[in-house]
Amino acid sequence: MQSFARTFVRNLGLFVLLGAAGPILLVCGAVGLSGSGAAGGAERGVPLVFVVVGLVATVAMGVAAFLFTRRQLGVITDRDQVSTAHHWDDDTLVLWTPRARIPTQGGRLGTAEVCEATLASYGEDWEATYQSYGRDLDPDEPKPRLRLRLRVHPDGGEPFESTHTWRVPSLCLAAVTVGRLVVVAHPTVAEGFDIDWPRSALLSGVRTFRLSGLDGRLVALTGRPDLLLELWRITGVHGRIGMAGDTIDLRRVEPAVATRLQHLVERAAGGRPTPEATPVAEQRARWVVDRLPGERGAFGGVPRRWARAGGHLARGRFLQLRATTTFQHAGPVLETVLRVFPADDAAPVDVAKRLTVPLTYLAVLHHTRQLVLRVGPDRRPYEIDWERSALAAGVSPAVVIAPDGRRFDLTGRFDTLLAIMRLLVVRGVGVPGPILDLRDRRPATAATQVMEVVGAAEPDHSPRPGFPVP
Incomplete structure (x- = not known):
């Protein structure tokens, strides 16, 4: 990870180059004052103004460089x-995306399976690595272009296949990875249908979704495509219903609509059907993360001064992601709320922070919303370690090679990987890549403890990204 001091010095140099007029005015004013000597106030007035303006500009450059570095x-x-977030459960993710720009009048909702996805292009329309778009809430330039082969299931029609290149909003990339999209059939668009990306993110289970029934009972519709599609078809006739966070309260909905939606609460409370298994080949065919910009996974480096002074790792979790109109090449700049779980079992802390979230992490948002945080020796401040977060989240394959040569695939096993990372930090062992080889000299010092963690890990039967083990 980049250190704050080095990044600050680099940014300070950049701001000095951009605002060189401040130091120049300061020097010119100082020279003018020294040359005027004991002259009257009229002759010293102009140099004095130069000194004041130059001093203010110079100090402003340092402050601006510090604030820019802190945000960066x-x-x-x-x-x-x-x-404000303390009432949210730990499994909550509220995802605020730009509205879908598709015609809804006369359109019919359907679904589509992603049979294959490849990254067509990204970044060719960018003028710089950091861009803002004013009031345009959904610009096309920062969106990756994906070529998707879809199996479309229109409402009341025969399934058909379609291959087309789509601009995919960054916050909805995980819907492609999951392979389940919402389409709106409409005769006025070129393909005969368009993709509703915000609803696709909901349908894929990326964002949590709950219903509060007329009796106050709260049920989860997350990952229930059958119930979500029925809800949208009912509400589509009566217009959109606003959500507070990730919940629709039927007691605040028009009575006629609430009565029709109440049976969804009953069905959700009765349990969910067994999900259909997705072939591994299809998972790998959909995988586009290896070509998206963003941090690659690694067990992480261990700066000596930080580790010796008591620096350690903690767990964090996104509670809210809200789109903004600012983008960096690695990913969008988002308004986030995250929950920090201190390593000493202290009470969790909720924080709001404007962050650049890498596209590679957003593409696996369905798999985990957890983060690895690097904590300072004085237990503050916190900083997201994107290399470790990417590895623990499943962006990269994570492999541990035992001293006897056995290979253990821990891809996406967040708890196990975080425990191993903490052991490496305590031992002062840095591993720059996604493979931890305990046969090497330095990692071998922690081999016994690492193998105990690997052996104690419970089998993980949750869906994983389709990575071949290196």
């Missing part, structure tokens, strides 16, 4: 703490 690195301090 995503350092989280006590000033970022909020109290």
